[in-house]
Amino acid sequence: MRVLMNKQFTILVVGFLICLLLPLNSSFADESAIPEAEIIVDGRPQKTKYLMRSGHILVPAFFLKHTGVNVNRNQQYRSVVFSFEENLYALPINKNFSDDYLGKVKKWVRFPLVTNTVEIDGDVYVPLVDLAKKFGMIVTYNPKLRRTEITTNIRSAKSSIRRGNPERKFVALTFDDGPDPHYTPQILDILKEKNVRATFFVMGKQVENYPNIMKRIFNEGHAFGNHTWNHPSFPRVMTEQIIEEINSTQTVIDRTIGRRSDLFRPPYGAITKADALLLEKMGMRTIMWTVDTLDWSGLSGDDILSIVHRDISPGGIILQHNFEPHREDARLLDGTVEALPRIIDELRAKGYRFVTIHTLLAN
């Protein structure tokens, strides 16, 4: 026992020494060792990892999306590119300068940075204050609250829609992530039997794989919206990839049923200020929800039903799923199918009328 303890202690000490010897910007650095903090952007706290280098704070490039700035990668120049309107700032990895395109004078100019842009475990960290200044943002440190605060001069997009008119007893059922061959037909059968129109937020990948089920959704009078091709989490995705996710899904829906939708639901409901502005520019309305049934976690029909009764109110949007993109073999949505006819009957008994998102928002 004692020998074992000593051995463990030796491993611990050696491990500690190795950690000290590794340079901080090494790609071997343990990601979990990078500290996290909240930075306040226009009054809203945003959690982020950060690094300190010679007294300067560095944040992951993606963090800048919370300020409204677009973030992309340029493989050719091994740089991260930040842009807003006509200005563009490219920060090459492992360099202490940026190449800036100044839209007003249509010129590229190289500017020094306080410290190098570094890459750790695939994340690129950039000097926050230098970059924020380029966009005319104000960064201050509040010593009393010990937090960094950023004031951007970038407007926010129209807010995401979380509900319809609270004066009317309408409710919208929404089903995400499909179509799929197992759950979607069962849900469509119930909706048909109950004469209810719902809204399906479909994934492009699933529409491509199951075009006939997409056609059935459309032919039976349901509404549909775009839910990306691959279901990525937007706060960690480059702007160009988001555009690709949305456009490819629009295209496959159009190819399948000859229609497009202006409704969009972000995967996990996660969206940054930059993504919201992008969606607005693309003419999409971002639809969230009022009632989260948590059905994807494998809840029973009874559990789902009690959540619906607890959280429903006039104008409500109910979030459910008809496919589980990450654990599709686990059959986690049996509760969804079980709860559905009862949700319809019991809410109708309370005086609710079931409508699509389009009807909900038009009233």
Ligand SMILES: [Zn+2]
């Ligand atoms: Zn989803």
